[in-house]
Amino acid sequence: ATTVLMDQAKTVSATFSLNSYSLSVQTGVGGSVSGDGNFSHGALANISATPDIGYSFSGWSGSGIDDNTSAATTVLMDQTKTVGATFSLNSYPLSVLAGVGGSVSGDGNFSHGSLPIIRATPDVGYLFYGWSGDGVTNPLVSSTTVLMEQARSVSATFFQKSYALSVFAGSGGSASGDGNFSHGSFASIEAVADEGHTFTGWTGSGVTDGNALSTTVLMDQNQSVTATFSRNAYTLRVYPGLGGNATGDGNFSHGSFASIEATPYEGYRFNGWSGMGVSEPTAVATSVLMNQDRLVSATFAPLRHLLTLSAESGGSVSGDGNFSHASLAAIEAIPHTGYVFSKWEGSGISDPQSPSTYVLMDQNRSLVASFELKPIGTNLLISHSSPIRGGTTTGGGSYPEDQTASITASPALGYRFTGWTGEGIVDPNLANTSVTMSEDRNLTANFSLNSYDLNLSATNGGSVSGAGRFEHGTSQAIIATPLPGYSFSGWSGQGLLAPSASSTTVSMTEERNVTANFTVNFYDLNLFATSGGSVSGTGRFEHGTS
Incomplete structure (x- = not known):
């Protein structure tokens, strides 16, 4: 406002100028701005905010801003203005995944821009292998960091441990199954015994x-x-057979x-071995190959001697062999008519003066019977044995007329007396009797x-045949037959x-009681498994076992 001096007509003019205002555009941490300057009153000044990497524009502060949430907007310049752009640090999700095994x-x-720590922990029997995904600082380390400059997804991978299995075999067999196997797996192993050996077990853990x-x-x-x-x-x-020891x-x-080794008794000779596996069956001392259970018998045969009999003039003889x-x-x-027996000449004779007697056959023997003329006025008593080997008699010789002569019959081993035949015998049924020599x-x-x-x-497990009643001196055959699942x-x-032979003979010189023995068989049960499993139940079992 002012004054004008009015001393004449005057024309005056008022002039105006448009106001100009300054605009200050400020920024916080995380970005940059543009648009500050001087602007005329009523102008709409352009402003813009540019976030740095890792930041986002959050908004404008100040008055006159057309859109506070827009990074590029305008400011109404009706006065001096100061506006500010704010930014916020970006946040990203981190997804951490685990593969099988940890x-x-x-x-x-x-x-x-942060570096969060990530950790991978393997399960028992597994090892950490590595990380996959972007931003991992050290992918080969189980505990590391991830650079977070965007959303991230990383995965830990694991691998199963592998172990060496060494399979050994002791003397007497072989074994298989060694190799490399994953943790927790069950590796199959197998043992095979050599011939003549038996598997006794595994040593080692798992x-x-x-x-x-x-x-x-395991x-x-x-x-x-x-x-x-x-x-x-x-x-x-x-076993020793009859006639010796073994x-x-x-x-x-x-x-x-x-x-x-076989040892024959006196009067016997070794005859041979019966049974399997004998190295020299005819040798008294030999050996047996032991690749299974063995039964062997030493067999013996009695020594035999020749008895030769001869007679001088006046009679005959019997009993040689x-x-x-x-x-x-x-x-x-046996004297001829008109003769009587005199004596036997030779060794080993029981009674050389008796026409019927015994000879001990412990060697070859040669005997001679001598005879003499029968005395006048006597009667001749001749006594025989039937059969000749069945026994002896006493009483033979010459006797005065009508004299009573005592006679005796003595049975040999294995024989029995059954009676006398002939005339004048007082009691033919008695072994000791008499006869009138008329x-x-x-x-x-x-x-x-x-x-x-x-x-x-027979014991349990078999049967026998061959029993009965038999004459003295018989060699009776007997047989033992095992049932299925049993052995003689x-x-x-x-x-x-031969006591070890299932088929043999018994010498019948007296009453005999003989037993066949049997044993139950045992069998090996061997179980094997193919890949993928195991078996149990192996062992050695009796016949018929379930």
Whole structure:
């Protein structure tokens, strides 16, 4: 406002100028701005905000701003203005994933540029392999960081541990199954025994069934297992047959040679060995190959001696032949008409003065019977034995007319007296009797072989045949037959030729009681498993076991 001096007509003019205002555009952390300057009143000044990397525009502060949330907007300039742009640091999600075999930690939301820690923990039996995904500082380390400059997804991978299995075999067999196996797996192993050996078990840790030929090993570490074996032991039974002794029985390792020896009794000779595996069956001392249970018998035969009889003029003789050692051979001298027996000449004679007597056959013998003329006025008594080997008689000779002569019949071993035949005998049924010598007498003492019962029995597991009643001196055949699942294990009793043979003979010189022995068979049960499983139940079992 002012004044004008009015001293004349005046024209005055008022002039105006448009106001100009300054605009100050400010920025916070995280970005830059533009648009500050001087602007006329009423102008709309353009402003813009540009966030830095990792930041976002949050808004404008100040008056006159057309759109506070827009990074590019205008400001109404009706006065001096100051406006400010604000920015916020970006936040990104971190997803941390785990593959099979472990666990992870570290996921969440993190500011731009931060380095959050991530961790991978393998399960038992697994190892950390590495991280996959962008931004991982060290992908090969289980505990590392991730640079968060955007949303991230990382994964930890794991791999299963692998262990070495060493499978060894002791002496007597072989074993298989070694290799490399994943943690927690069950590796199949198998043992095979050599001939003559038996598997006895596994040593080492992790074996599912230490007694099974085929089993598995838990692979939770490096493992070393060994199959053990033992050499089989077999029983050797050595039986002496009739007439001697035999030694050598016992228990022996597979493949060994067990020594056996036979000793004949006096009057016997060794005849040979019966049974399998004998190295030299005709040798008194030999060996047996022990690759299974064995039964062998030493057999013997009695020595035999030749008895030769001859007669001088005046009679005849009977009773010669071959006889077992130490047996008593009955001999008889028979005078011709007009002669009487005188004596026997030779050794081993029981009674050289008796026409009917015995000879001890412990060697070859040669005997001579001599005779002499019958005295005048006497009658001749001749006594025979029937059969000649059935016994002897006494009383033969020459006697005065009508004299009573005593006669005796003595049966040989295995015989019995059955009666006299002939005339003038007081009691023909008595072995000791008499005869009236009113004339020449020719008498016979009769003998019969004894008979004996052979009783056979069997233990559980078989049957026998051959029992009955048999004459003295018979070699009776007997047979033992095992049932299925059983084996013959020998005879017990006396008089057996070969006690270890299932088919043999018994010498019937007396009553006999003989038993056939049987044993149940045992079998090995071996179980094997293919890949993918294990088995149990191996062992050695009796026949018929379920």
